[in-house]
Amino acid sequence: MSVPLVGQLVATEDPWEPYRLIDPFGEPVDAVTAYLRDLQAYGRPATTVRSYGMDLLRWVRFLWAVDVPWDRATRIEARDFSRWLQVAGQPTRLHWRRQVDVEWWRPGGKPYAASVRAHSETVLRSFYDFHRDVGSGPILNPFPLDRSRRGRRAHEHRNPMEAPRNERAGLYRPTVPQRVPRSVPDTEFNEIFARLPSHRDRALVAFYVSTGARASELLTSTQGGADPGRQLITVVRKGTGEVQELPASTDAFVWLRLYQLEMGEDIPRGRKTPLWWTLRAPSKPLTYHAAHRMFERANTKAGTSATLHALRHTAAYRMAEDPNLPLTDVQLVLGHRLLTTTQIYLTPRKEEVIRRLLAHHAEQTRLAAARTAPVPATGYRAESLEILFGTGAR
Structure with missing residues (x-):
């Protein structure tokens, strides 16, 4: 499916609304505006507002392409959107001199990292939770939590004296691998x-x-x-x-x-x-x-x-x-x-681990060669071995 790259997240000079999501006709998306205002009330910086806005821009572009209003989206659209992020990958834009009026999200771009897709799922789940609580969105969140827990309810064995943990496992949230920070040698x-x-x-x-x-x-x-x-x-x-x-x-x-x-x-x-x-x-x-x-x-x-x-x-x-x-x-x-x-x-650096392991393998090779080298039997005179086998035979 080709998704048009219409609409955009624009930066404003208004401190009350640092970023605004507008539709293809240049009008602000009121649902996103209300949510971003709520983020600012939480004390989130403008950089966080921009990050959340970009995730919402991807979502509304997908909904515009399938012709589904944001407040009519169901789990089916959420599922297909999660699959589309994995398969289509990042958009491949033309050079600015060759751009036409409408660009398209061409499949086959660089795949989105699991961390990006996980962040997108969290943002969209929070977005629909907000509108559900204020009464302006659907009752059922299209991005629900995964409460299966192998057939048991969530937090079944939680200590009632402890505060409940924040449940962050979404149904369509990918598993994010644990990465070792990369340093510069x-x-x-x-x-x-x-x-x-x-x-x-x-x-x-x-x-x-x-x-x-x-x-x-x-x-x-x-x-x-x-x-x-x-x-x-x-x-x-x-x-x-x-x-x-x-x-x-x-x-x-x-x-x-x-x-x-x-x-x-x-x-x-x-x-x-x-x-x-x-x-x-x-x-x-x-x-x-x-x-x-x-x-x-x-x-x-x-x-x-x-x-x-x-x-x-x-x-x-x-x-x-x-x-x-x-x-x-x-x-x-x-x-x-x-x-x-x-x-x-x-955690040890990857470069140091590789260096030490290569040194280990080299030492093992040297020891193996020393163990397999022929050793003459005891009792022979050195000058006799020199005559029979030549210099350096030992």
Whole structure:
């Protein structure tokens, strides 16, 4: 089935409605607008509102293609939508110079990851739960919970003295594999760092790999938040909005100073002024997408495939491998709510495991060769063996 890529999620300048989902005729989808307002009331940041809005955009595009109103969708549409995400994959868009008036969702694109499909199922289930509770949607949620539990009711053996757990297993929710965080090996990191074109980019990457801050968090730093004397940089934590000081390496502050001298008077000054700016005139505060694109270009030149978020994993692994650094300190620096989240960095790196196992196999081969080597019987004179078998026979 071909699904037209109509409608879009647009960013607005209105702080009361940061994102708006509009239909093919340019009119807002009121059901989605009400739900996104509810998310904002929960205290969700604008980035979360955008993420939820993109999941809802995929859903309403599918409903428009099958000609079913959102409030008339049943479990059949939810089932087919879940299957369609697995089979059709991501849309393959034409180049912007070759685009026509209406693009189509052509099947055969890059498959959606299980985590993306699981997030989409959670968002859509929450969306219909909201409209069911306020009385504006169907009574039965098209994305129900899987309450089978092998023929038993959910939470059958739960301790009544404990608070009920949050049931997150949806009927059409895929199983998300447990992934080991990917870090950047030192040799690969050095290749990328050597190809960064400016002091600003080197300072950014040095701060990322030493503080463990998220890509969007470091871009919230201000000029007054950088303290070279104490080697601290202040960021705003994603989600909680908490202001936190993070220790950084000396090299990061050296590159930062070189970047500031390089820019000179091209960027405005002030303690509350953003720390990171674009290099091209007119100078503007650096955005997440611009920083992400900068790192992609360096990866292309180095012939690597690391991501900007992998620098956070690299910093976390380096901290967790230090025996003098308690894991609770790593938890505080990374901004994890639970210590179990930080414990995933105690898992050995894939590169180190491969290196040690290859060394193990090489040692086993050497020992096997030593065990099968012919050993002459005792009692023979060395000079006689030399005459019979030649030099090096032993």
